[in-house]
Amino acid sequence: MMATYIQVEFARHFRDGYNLVFALLLPAAMYILFGNIPSYTESDLGAGNVKFYLMISMAAYGAAVSTVSIAGTVATETMQGWGRQIAITKMPPAVFVGSKMIVAATVAGVSAAIVFALGALTGATVNESWIWGVSYLIILIGAMVFACYGIGVGMAFKSESALGLATGLMVFFAFFGNVFMPLEGTMLDIARFTPMFGYVALARYPLLKDIPEGTEMAPDPMWMMTTNLVLWAMIFAVFAVLATRRAKARQ
Amino acid sequence: MKTDAISLSTVKKTFVAKHAKVEAVKGINLQIAQGQIVALLGPNGAGKTTTVDMILGLTQPSAGTVQVLGQSPSQAISSGQVSAVLQTGGLLRDLTVQETVKVIGTMHGRADRVREVMERTGLTKIAKRRVGKCSGGEQQRIKFALALLPDPDVLILDEPTAGMDVMARRDFWQTMRAEATGGRTIIFATHYLEEAQAFAERTVLMSQGRIVADGATEELRHLINGRSISATFSSEADAQQALGFDESIVLTEQQGLRYHFQCTDSDQFALALLQQYRGQDIEISSPSLEDAFIQLTKDAS
Numbered sequence: 239m240m241a242t243y244i245q246v247e248f249a250r251h252f253r254d255g256y257n258l259v260f261a262l263l264l265p266a267a268m269y270i271l272f273g274n275i276p277s278y279t280e281s282d283l284g285a286g287n288v289k290f291y292l293m294i295s296m297a298a299y300g301a302a303v304s305t306v307s308i309a310g311t312v313a314t315e316t317m318q319g320w321g322r323q324i325a326i327t328k329m330p331p332a333v334f335v336g337s338k339m340i341v342a343a344t345v346a347g348v349s350a351a352i353v354f355a356l357g358a359l360t361g362a363t364v365n366e367s368w369i370w371g372v373s374y375l376i377i378l379i380g381a382m383v384f385a386c387y388g389i390g391v392g393m394a395f396k397s398e399s400a401l402g403l404a405t406g407l408m409v410f411f412a413f414f415g416n417v418f419m420p421l422e423g424t425m426l427d428i429a430r431f432t433p434m435f436g437y438v439a440l441a442r443y444p445l446l447k448d449i450p451e452g453t454e455m456a457p458d459p460m461w462m463m464t465t466n467l468v469l470w471a472m473i474f475a476v477f478a479v480l481a482t483r484r485a486k487a488r489q
Numbered sequence: 490m491k492t493d494a495i496s497l498s499t500v501k502k503t504f505v506a507k508h509a510k511v512e513a514v515k516g517i518n519l520q521i522a523q524g525q526i527v528a529l530l531g532p533n534g535a536g537k538t539t540t541v542d543m544i545l546g547l548t549q550p551s552a553g554t555v556q557v558l559g560q561s562p563s564q565a566i567s568s569g570q571v572s573a574v575l576q577t578g579g580l581l582r583d584l585t586v587q588e589t590v591k592v593i594g595t596m597h598g599r600a601d602r603v604r605e606v607m608e609r610t611g612l613t614k615i616a617k618r619r620v621g622k623c624s625g626g627e628q629q630r631i632k633f634a635l636a637l638l639p640d641p642d643v644l645i646l647d648e649p650t651a652g653m654d655v656m657a658r659r660d661f662w663q664t665m666r667a668e669a670t671g672g673r674t675i676i677f678a679t680h681y682l683e684e685a686q687a688f689a690e691r692t693v694l695m696s697q698g699r700i701v702a703d704g705a706t707e708e709l710r711h712l713i714n715g716r717s718i719s720a721t722f723s724s725e726a727d728a729q730q731a732l733g734f735d736e737s738i739v740l741t742e743q744q745g746l747r748y749h750f751q752c753t754d755s756d757q758f759a760l761a762l763l764q765q766y767r768g769q770d771i772e773i774s775s776p777s778l779e780d781a782f783i784q785l786t787k788d789a790s
Contacts, residue, residue, distance in 0.1 A: 242595040246588050254583055319578025323635065326545055326575070327596035328567050 239329055243337045251308070251345070260405065261307055261345060265300025266352045269293055272418075274360055283455060284446040286364030291445060293357035294373050298438045299412050300353055301346035301381035303405055308342035309385035310401040313392020316485065339385065346381045350374060369444040376444075380437040380467065384408075386474035387433070393481035408434075420455070430458070433474075436466025492559040494643045494674035495521040495544060500553035502539050513539040515698035516553070521676060521691075523558075523642070526669060528689035528706065529678040535695040537678040538576055541647045544676075545573050557643060569597055569639035574632045576647035576678075582621030586612055589620055590634055597639040610634040610664060625652030629661065637668065644668070646677040650684065662688060716755040716775050720768030722746045731766040734758055 251258055273279055273292040281288050312335075315321065324334055354374060364370065391404035412418055415434030416426065429435050439458055446457040457463075502514040514536040521527055529537050542548040543555050546562030557565035565571040580589060590612065594603040607613050610630050615623065620631065629649060636644060649665075650658045665688070669675055679685060685692045685706060692709050694702040702709055719742075722728040728748050732738055738758070742749035747770075752758045755773050762768035 239595050239598070242600070243592055246584065246592050249588065250581075250583055315581060317578075318581055319575060320581050322547055322575055323579040323593065324596060325547055326566055326573055327593060327639075328569065328598055329596035 240333050240337050240340075243329075243333070244340055247337065247341045248344075251341070258345070261300065261304035262349050262352060265296045265303070265349060266356055268299075269296040269353050269356055270360075272296070273357070273362070280361065284449050285366055285369060286445050287362065289357060289360065289362035290364050291442060293353055293362045294377070294441050294445065295417050295438060297350040297353035297357075297374070298377045298380070298434075298441045299408070299417050300349040301377050302384045302412075302434065302437065303408050304346040304349045305342045305381045305384045306388035306408055307401065307405050308345050309338065309388035310392040310404055312338055312389050313396070313485075314398050314401065316393070316482075317396050339382070342385055343378065343382065347378055350377050350381075364445060372444050373441055376441045380440060383437065383467065383471040383474060384433075386471070386478040390474060390477035390481045393478070393485040396485060412438075430462065430466065433466075433470040436463045436468075436470065439463040440467060491523050493520045493556070494523045494525070494558060495519065495676065496554075496556040496559075497540070497544070498554050500540075500543060500550045500555060502536075502543060502548065503551045512698055514543070514550075517695075517698075517700050519693060519700065519703070521674065523674050524672045525691055526675045526689050527677075528685035528692045529676060529695060530680065530682065530685045530692050531678075531695035532680055534697070536698040537695055538647055540695070541573065541576075541645055541676075541678055544645060545571070565643070569599070570641055571643040571645065572597075572636045572639050572641040573645040574629070574636045574647060574649050576651065579632055579635075580620045580628060583619060585617055585619055586623065586627075586631055587616040589631060590638070593635045594638045599638050599640070602638055602640065606634050606637050609667075610637065611660075624657075626654065626657030626661075629653055629657075630664075633661070633664070641673070643674045643676070646675070648678055648680070650679070650681065658684075716773050717741070717749060717751055718755055718758060718762070718771065718773050719747065719749040720762050720766075720771045722748065723767050723769070727766045727768070731762060731768065734761055 269292060273289050273296070279288045279292065283291050321334075325331070351374075354370070388401070388404055391400055391407075394400070395403070411432055411434045414421075414425075414429055415432045415438060416429045417434050417438045421429050440463045443457050443460075443463065446455060449456045497517055497519040499516050499518060500514060501512070501516050504511045504513055517536075517540065529540065531537050539548065543550050544557060544562060546555075546566055555562055557571050560568075562571070584592070587607070590603050590607055591600065594600045594606075607616065610633055612630060612634055615627060620628065623631065629652065633646075633649065636646070650661055653661060662684070665675075677684070677689070689706050691704065692702075692706040693700055694709065720731075722731070723746070725746070728746065731748070731750075732740060734752075735754075735758075737751075737753040739751045740748065741751055750758070759771055759773060762771055
């Protein structure tokens with residue numbers, strides 16, 4: 239049941255390539271641009287180099303955006319009455335949600351993998367090889383937090399352009415979340431409260447963990463990163479539930 | 490005795506909108522025996538779709554109980570004994586016709602029926618087309634195919650011919666007739682009187698959340714009392730006499746010596762018109778379902 243559904247979902251997203259191009263290729267292009275043109279990217283940073291740092295940043299951004307755009311389709315599908323159609327079959331709603339999560343995680347995984355592969359090919363290095371795997375996993379798991387955000391925005395505004403807005407806002411979150419370039423001063427203080435901050439900081443932690451506190455680029459304390467991620471996960475989950483309830487009540 | 494296909498007892502549904510409560514269904518009782526073909530007739534806003542949603546378990550009633558083949562709606566759905574053509578939407582525009590039928594077939598656990606159902610509903614020709622590119626009539630046919638996938642005992646159709654042109658509508662009912670065999674119970678909501686008249690043995694008339702009439706479709710037409718009868722008289726005096734035939738006679742229209750009446754016992758009155766009052770060109774007509782409908786919904790409000 240689930241396998242067929244997932245298969246058709248993939249066929250569908252590939253046919254409608256527009257969304258996927260943004261999710262898969264944009265982060266890769268940005269990595270190439272920011273990670274390879276400036277001269278400083280070969281310099282050492284933490285357990286690796288600046289390229290590795292930028293690779294994580296772009297992969298995290300790509301994975302989160304992919305998750306938002308796939309999860310958001312739940313909302314456009316609900317608007318088309320697909321949820322009602324499924325509700326009168328044997329398939330439990332959990333399988334529907336589960337299938338979506340698998341598709342979202344796969345696309346996010348592929349998106350991040352492309353950036354990681356480009357990183358490996360262009361000289362992103364780290365001296366402890368386990369950091370590759372752990373960073374990748376943190377990126378993938380953390381990206382799922384943004385699924386609720388995508389569903390919430392879709393349900394709240396009930397239109398396909400809202401989904402475009404949701405992914406567009408991700409650029410904003412990424413900028414203010416210290417994802418694209420290191421922020422300083424007041425900007426950094428504000429950044430600590432924005433949704434992508436904890437996520438990307440945790441993904442970078444394996445790379446930066448040995449930089450002593452107080453020096454430049456030192457990681458934030460663990461509690462700060464996890465609190466940010468957990469709180470935003472909860473906010474997005476509540477938002478998704480409320481928006482869905484409101485959308486259903488109006489049907 | 491067999492269990493009823495559908496049994497609703499004192500079912501109510503109240504929606505809480507922003508500032509007001511909307512009573513979509515105000516307490517209805519309805520028993521539908523297995524194998525019956527029933528039309529749920531009513532204007533927009535009568536509560537038909539809400540009723541259908543409750544039968545399918547898509548909405549929970551605020552009060553009362555709903556049973557489908559003696560079980561709860563969700564049990565009946567998960568056993569594949571009941572399925573439906575939903576009114577609005579229900580299809581993904583970017584899937585192909587074939588993908589849609591295949592996916593829903595798998596969800597019903599009946600992937601084996603995909604090919605057969607597509608053939609029977611005439612979808613094989615457009616299998617590769619995207620749903621969004623199909624006409625309204627074709628989309629309704631796709632939804633009909635989806636409803637047939639589980640080979641249901643009870644088939645519910647909510648405005649199945651909405652958006653179809655006359656030809657498509659006729660084709661649809663032809664396919665429908667072929668599916669209405671083997672003791673299948675069919676309930677369809679419609680606001681087309683002709684569809685109820687042509688296809689349903691029983692019609693349940695809904696208006697403003699209530700059932701205002703329920704009976705054999707034929708009987709329902711008789712529900713507003715009597716028939717219209719018209720005749721041409723040779724003199725004014727004969728006409729005046731005819732008016733006194735019994736107290737049910739009402740004069741509805743007069744054009745010269747052509748008189749239009751309404752009466753309860755049209756047979757006896759016609760006989761008297763011919764024999765006693767020397768009436769000519771007698772015409773008897775039963776009111777259309779539309780007349781019955783207007784009268785009944787007027788009575789209910």
